[in-house]
Amino acid sequence: MIENPNFTSIFDKQQFFYGIVIDGQKNGIGIHYKNQKSIFEGVFTDNQKNGRGIELFFNGSFYIGQYSNGKPEGTGKFQWQNDETYEGQWFQGKKHGSGIWKGSKGDSYIGEWKLGIPDGYGVHLWINGDRYEGEFKNCLKDGQGTEKFTNGDTYIGQYQKGKPNGIGEYFWNNGAVYKGEFKDGVRHGKGIWKRGNGLSDQYNGEYINDQKQGYGIYIWADGNRYEGQFLNDLRDGQGTMYWHDGSFYKGQWKQGIQDGQGILSINQDLIKGIFYGSKLIQMNENTQFNGNQTRNKAHSVEARQTSYGTDENHQNGSLSKTQQRKDSAEYSTKVNSFTQTYRNSNSVDQRVMNISAAKRFGKITNSKLLEQFNQARFPKVQQQQSNKQQLQKRLWKPTGIPKNVKF
DSSP: OTTSTTEEEEEOSSEEEEEEEETTEEEEEEEEEETTTEEEEEEEETTEEEEEEEEEETTSOEEEEEEETTEEEEEEEEEOTTSOEEEEEEETTEEEEEEEEEOTTSOEEEEEEETTEEEEEEEEEOTTSOEEEEEEETTEEEEEEEEEOTTSOEEEEEEETTEEEEEEEEEOTTSOEEEEEEETTEEEEEEEEEOOTTOOOEEEEEEETTEEEEEEEEEOTTSOEEEEEEETTEEEEEEEEEOTTSOEEEEEEETTEEEEEEEEEETTEEEEEEEETTEEEEEEEETTOOGGGHHHHHHHHHHHHTTSOOHHHHHHOOOOHHHHSOTTOEEEOOSTTOOOEEEOTTOTTOEEEOOOOOOOOOOOOOOSSSOOSTTOOSSOOSOOHHHHHHHHTOOOOOOSOOOOOOO
16 A cells, blocks of 8 residues: 555544545545544545455454445444354345344344344244244244244244234144134134143133133043033033033033033933032932932932043043042042132032143243343243233343444
8 A cells, every 4th residue: 555656644633544545535445543443444435434344343343344335235244242243234334134143152043134133034043942933023023933942842823023923833742732823922712722642632612811711612532522611711601511421411610510500411311400510409300300319310410520530530541430539529620721620518618729720832041132021931821810911911022132333
């Protein structure tokens, strides 16, 4: 440069420049130093960085690539002082187009960018190995995508504002699967769930906030079937229970057991009356029924109640009805996420519930690119009722995204 007749040096208190100057403006190769900020070496046009160059920042970051009108534009690589990197396309000093971002802890994003944030199709890999591939909008998963978790779970379907919304399929690592509607990261709307671990139980019906609610059909592996209303994950309202031996109960349910007016058909006898769990409280009508048979029929009602047991009972297949229902304690067991409800037969009004909802979904861990607020997990399945609604209103918001450097 020194041998070029247009070479000159420019100094002031905050910066200095030496390179090619034509008509009083930097034009051509030169080196520009800003006091305690950066050093740039490359091509200038009319006092602006234009063309290829390299810029070193005093905080340890650097950029090497193309410039236009003083800012990175075209292709280039930026490395932050913490070893994060972005390599790809730029526009007006921001990541724009196709590019690869790698975090300092091993997470990464490969895909499309729009004015500095992920937008379009891309692949995001979390620190723990969870992986999402699909569409992004404004740095959030939005559109069609596939998410695979390190625990073996997989979700395929629609997203909106970072969470599953719309139609999707969730596959658990134990073989269970749900296909249907989602809202804010949980099952909501109509869907079909099938049990895993070699069991063929399935539910086809409506969900609200990840619980069975509305009309649905639940079929057990042994052929027993319930058709009717659900509330808070339990049989509640009008419904019919069909047993594989041909008998059935049709009537009112509450908190998972028969409770109210109903009709029981068993051994070709039809009993109409008021039921509470396994007990016939009041008989209104009975075909082929007499007083001497009342005790036997009440026992038969109890026997019908025990034909759907816990997962453990299904697997062992060896527990007797006496073992399943000790003494006079009535025991109604939910299968899948039905709540186990225990009631004491000595007092109809004495009811004790023990609710335990099974965890069904995998989790997404935090990453530098896409973090969540307050450790909210997708999909939310098991939350305390006191804070569940509050957590569901929160959306994932990205924090820790590498900021665009002001050039």
